[in-house]
Amino acid sequence: MxxxxxxxxxxxxxxxxxxxxxxxxxxxxxxxxxxxxxxxxxxxxxxxxxxxxxxxxxxxxxxxxxxxxxxxxxxxxxxxxxxxxxxxxxxxxxxxxxxxxxxxxxxxxxxxxxxxxxxxxxxxxxxxxxxxxxxxxxxxxxxxxxxxxxxxxxxxxxxxxxxxxxxxxxxxxxxxxxxxxxxxxxxxxxxxxxxxxxxxxxxxxxxxxxxxxxxxRLMKDRPHRYQVRSSDDRALAAALISDPSTAGIEVDLAEGGLRIQAVDFGRFTQLLPQVARANGIRLLTVSPSDESLESVFSYLVTA
The missing domain is CATH 3.40.50.300 (P-loop containing nucleotide triphosphate hydrolases)
Known part of the structure; x- marks a missing residue:
C-alpha cells in the first residue's frame, strides 16, 4: 500500500x-x-x-x-x-x-x-x-x-x-x-x-x-435543505417553524411535501422525529436536497 x-x-x-x-x-x-x-x-x-x-x-x-x-x-x-x-x-x-x-x-x-x-x-x-x-x-x-x-x-x-x-x-x-x-x-x-x-x-x-x-455538514453558514413528505404536512410545518433550527419552510403545492431549510443540522435531525411523534404525524420521506456532490462543489467554488 x-x-x-x-x-x-x-x-x-x-x-x-x-x-x-x-x-x-x-x-x-x-x-x-x-x-x-x-x-x-x-x-x-x-x-x-x-x-x-x-x-x-x-x-x-x-x-x-x-x-x-x-x-x-x-x-x-x-x-x-x-x-x-x-x-x-x-x-x-x-x-x-x-x-x-x-x-x-x-x-x-x-x-x-x-x-x-x-x-x-x-x-x-x-x-x-x-x-x-x-x-x-x-x-x-x-x-x-x-x-x-x-x-x-x-x-x-x-x-x-x-x-x-x-x-x-x-x-x-x-x-x-x-x-x-x-x-x-x-x-x-x-x-x-x-x-x-x-x-x-x-x-x-x-x-x-x-x-x-x-x-x-461543516458548512455552518449554509442552510441544509430537505424535502419532507408526511401524513400531515401543514401540521408538521406549524410545529417545526417556531424552532430556531429551521430558517424557513415552504409547502410544495405542486409535488406535495415540505421544503425545509435547517440552519442547525444536529438539532434539526433530532427535532424532526420528536415533533412528528408528539403530534401523531407519520413521516413518509425525508431526503436532503442539496447534499449531492454538485451542490457541495458549487458552495465551495462560490464561497
Missing part, C-alpha cells in the same frame, strides 16, 4: 501561480480530485507523476521524493488528459513499447490490454481509434507494470456509457485491492458514485478534503 504526500507545495509558471501552498495526503482506495477548469488539477497530477518539479514544498511517495527518482517511477502509472500518442503504432505496439521501458515485454502488454478490454482492436493503428479507445489504450500503458499508484487526468473523456461503466468497475476493483487511485473528473455524478474520498482544488488552493456529505 502506497501513500502520496503533498506538503506545502506550490508550482508557478512565470508570473502565473498554478498551485498555491497545497497540502494533502492520498492513500489507498479511490480518491476524486475536483475543481473548475484552470484550478490546478492537472498541474498537481503532473507533479505527483514526476513530470513536473514543485517550485516550493515537496511531493513524495512513501517518504521518497518523486521528482527525478527512477525507483519511485516504477510504482506510478499515469493516464494524462492530453492526447499525445504515436498514432502510426498499433495499440499493441504502443503498450509493448511502454512495457519495454519498464524492462517488461509482450506478455505484460497483453495482460494490460485484456484488463481494459482492448484486445479486439489491438492490431489497429491508433490513428483509427475513437477518443474513448485512445483513453483505454493509454490506461493499458499505465497498467503494464502493475503500479501501486494510478493517476488519471479526466479519464472518462470521450467514453461511451458502457466504457465508463467498465472503467469505473476497474478503478473500484483496484481501490479494493489496496492500490492508490486518484482521478480528476468534471462529471460530478461519476465522482460521487466512484470516489470514497474527495479533494477539492479551487484557484490553485486546497478548498476541502474528505467525504462530500461530511464537508457539506
Amino acid at each position: 502506497s501513500t502520496l504526500s503533498i506538503d506545502h507545495t506550490s508550482r508557478w509558471f512565470g508570473n502565473v501561480v498554478a498551485v498555491n501552498d497545497v497540502t494533502m495526503t492520498i492513500g489507498p482506495g479511490v480518491t476524486g480530485l475536483l475543481g473548475p477548469n484552470g484550478a490546478g488539477k492537472s498541474t498537481l497530477i503532473n507533479m505527483m507523476g514526476g513530470f513536473l518539479a514543485p517550485s516550493t514544498g515537496s511531493v513524495t511517495l512513501d517518504g521518497q521524493q518523486i521528482w527525478r527518482n527512477e525507483s519511485v517511477y516504477r510504482e506510478i502509472g499515469v493516464v494524462p488528459e492530453r492526447e499525445a500518442m504515436y498514432d502510426f503504432l498499433t495499440g499493441r505496439e504502443f503498450v509493448v513499447a511502454n512495457a519495454e521501458l519498464h524492462g517488461l515485454g509482450a506478455k505484460e502488454a497483453q495482460t494490460a490490454l485484456a484488463t481494459v478490454e482492448m484486445e479486439y482492436a489491438q492490431d489497429r493503428k491508433i490513428s483509427t481509434y475513437s477518443k474513448g479507445m485512445r483513453q483505454r489504450v493509454k490506461m493499458a500503458s499505465a497498467l503494464v507494470h502493475s503500479p501501486s499508484v494510478l493517476l488519471l487526468d479526466e479519464p472518462f473523456n470521450g467514453m461511451d456509457p458502457r466504457q465508463r461503466m467498465q472503467l469505473m468497475e476497474l478503478l473500484r476493483r483496484m481501490g479494493a485491492e489496496g492500490r492508490t487511485v486518484l482521478f480528476s473528473s468534471h462529471i460530478l455524478e461519476e465522482v460521487e458514485q466512484l470516489a470514497s474520498h474527495i479533494e477539492v482544488i479551487v484557484a490553485g488552493r486546497h478548498a476541502a478534503s474528505g467525504d462530500f456529505r461530511r464537508i457539506r
Whole structure:
C-alpha cells in the first residue's frame, strides 16, 4: 500500500501561480480530485507523476521524493488528459513499447490490454481509434507494470456509457485491492458514485478534503435543505417553524411535501422525529436536497 504526500507545495509558471501552498495526503482506495477548469488539477497530477518539479514544498511517495527518482517511477502509472500518442503504432505496439521501458515485454502488454478490454482492436493503428479507445489504450500503458499508484487526468473523456461503466468497475476493483487511485473528473455524478474520498482544488488552493456529505455538514453558514413528505404536512410545518433550527419552510403545492431549510443540522435531525411523534404525524420521506456532490462543489467554488 502506497501513500502520496503533498506538503506545502506550490508550482508557478512565470508570473502565473498554478498551485498555491497545497497540502494533502492520498492513500489507498479511490480518491476524486475536483475543481473548475484552470484550478490546478492537472498541474498537481503532473507533479505527483514526476513530470513536473514543485517550485516550493515537496511531493513524495512513501517518504521518497518523486521528482527525478527512477525507483519511485516504477510504482506510478499515469493516464494524462492530453492526447499525445504515436498514432502510426498499433495499440499493441504502443503498450509493448511502454512495457519495454519498464524492462517488461509482450506478455505484460497483453495482460494490460485484456484488463481494459482492448484486445479486439489491438492490431489497429491508433490513428483509427475513437477518443474513448485512445483513453483505454493509454490506461493499458499505465497498467503494464502493475503500479501501486494510478493517476488519471479526466479519464472518462470521450467514453461511451458502457466504457465508463467498465472503467469505473476497474478503478473500484483496484481501490479494493489496496492500490492508490486518484482521478480528476468534471462529471460530478461519476465522482460521487466512484470516489470514497474527495479533494477539492479551487484557484490553485486546497478548498476541502474528505467525504462530500461530511464537508457539506461543516458548512455552518449554509442552510441544509430537505424535502419532507408526511401524513400531515401543514401540521408538521406549524410545529417545526417556531424552532430556531429551521430558517424557513415552504409547502410544495405542486409535488406535495415540505421544503425545509435547517440552519442547525444536529438539532434539526433530532427535532424532526420528536415533533412528528408528539403530534401523531407519520413521516413518509425525508431526503436532503442539496447534499449531492454538485451542490457541495458549487458552495465551495462560490464561497
